[in-house]
Amino acid sequence: TRNFFDTLKDTPDGDVLTKAQYTKKRQTIGGVIADLAADIVILCEIENKNILVDLNKTELGGAYTSIELISGNDQRGIDVGLLSKIKPDSIVSHKDEFFQSSETKASYQYSRDCLEVHFTVNGRKLVVLGVHFKAKEPTDSPDKRLAEAEHTRAIADAISKKDPGTAILILGDLNDVPGSPPLKAVVVVFASRARSRA
Numbered sequence: 001t002r003n004f005f006d007t008l009k010d011t012p013d014g015d016v017l018t019k020a021q022y023t024k025k026r027q028t029i030g031g032v033i034a035d036l037a038a039d040i041v042i043l044c045e046i047e048n049k050n051i052l053v054d055l056n057k058t059e060l061g062g063a064y065t066s067i068e069l070i071s072g073n074d075q076r077g078i079d080v081g082l083l084s085k086i087k088p089d090s091i092v093s094h095k096d097e098f099f100q101s102s103e104t105k106a107s108y109q110y111s112r113d114c115l116e117v118h119f120t121v122n123g124r125k126l127v128v129l130g131v132h133f134k135a136k137e138p139t140d141s142p143d144k145r146l147a148e149a150e151h152t153r154a155i156a157d158a159i160s161k162k163d164p165g166t167a168i169l170i171l172g173d174l175n176d177v178p179g180s181p182p183l184k185a186v187v188v189v190f191a192s193r194a195r196s197r198a
Helices: 019-036 049-059 142-162 181-197
Strands: 040-046 066-069 079-084 090-093 114-121 124-132 167-173
Touching: 019 040, 019 049, 040 049, 040 114, 040 124, 040 167, 049 066, 049 079, 079 114, 079 124, 114 142, 124 142, 142 167, 142 181
Parallel strands: 124 167
Antiparallel strands: 040 079, 066 079, 090 114, 114 124
16 A cells, blocks of 8 residues: 555645546555455555545445544654454554664654554454554664564553453554564564463
């Protein structure tokens, strides 16, 4: 869903697609989501909620009954969005929170957001953390990306500590490669949870 803008200019730094470009992009993304037939979808780089509403209506047959997008911190106006066939119990935005990197102790906010979405599925609690970490272009900041990953891990750990039976998924664009410090910070969440249940 990279640069999923529409035909209107919402922000000074945002892109504007032609009607043909927008339609083609919507159809392509809709085709992939339809093939996946997922109950819950996290999408990154979405300009506004209207795009998700249009995508659901025109390409997905209205299959998704819950559509959410909270405007985040990105200057271009690209945000983390949600399509879900399951109604969320609650949604929490972490865009206004400040946190530090373990490496430099520098203070950051999310480049976009960490969207924390709570569900109850067949009587079991599920939390999806939708993220889009700092990109490597045009200017990279591995330290900020690490801080975002560590803070996402801290959110997941706090949820798990409060209710160890909760299933937690971290979904989105982590903007790094396997073995990198940010991905290790996230993967440790799952490894530690798996060990605790063994």
